[in-house]
Amino acid sequence: MYILTRIIVVLVLALIALGIYVRLAPSYAEDWHDLPNGLEPGEGAGSAVRVVSNEGDTLERLDAIIRDTPRTTVLAGSVDEGMITYITRSALWGFPDYTTVARQGGQIVLYGRLRFGKSDMGVNAKRLDGWLARL
Structure with a gap:
């Protein structure tokens, strides 16, 4: 029983450490x-690419929609620069996903x-x- 308790404590501490590291x-x-060059619309194991027509203020409208998304912040860039990268974190663990527009x-x-793992499901x-449906 003592060994099982120690194993459980170690596993719980490891999960806590993982959660802290991820955040x-x-x-x-x-x-x-x-x-990256050569991106094609579609989905990979841990990524997705979408392409839409740039009709005037499309980037500005997308930026407003994305900034309104819970747990999403800007990492770099701006509308004026023509490229923005956002970080959106999952609710429970805080896993970061990066989106460049x-x-x-x-x-x-x-x-x-x-960022972490091999599949984003x-x-x-x-x-x-x-985001594109809201656009």
Whole structure:
């Protein structure tokens, strides 16, 4: 019984440490404020890409919608710059997802991706689709 109690205590402490790390790990703009070449609309295991037409104030309207999303902050960029990267954290654990939205020619590209793990279970795609539905 004593060994089982110790194992449970160690597991609980490990979960607490993971939760603290996930919430406090620094996010550097130079690592995330980027839009890789060759992005195609679709979904990967931990990412999603959407492309919409840039009709005048599309980026401005998207920026307002995204900033209104709970647990979402701006990491870098601005509407004037033409590219903005946001961090949206999950409610329970605070896992960060990064979304970069940028003007490219006559289009707006939205690129959402996770930081930790290998699969986001479609969360980034759902988030992007929700923002675009509000647009």
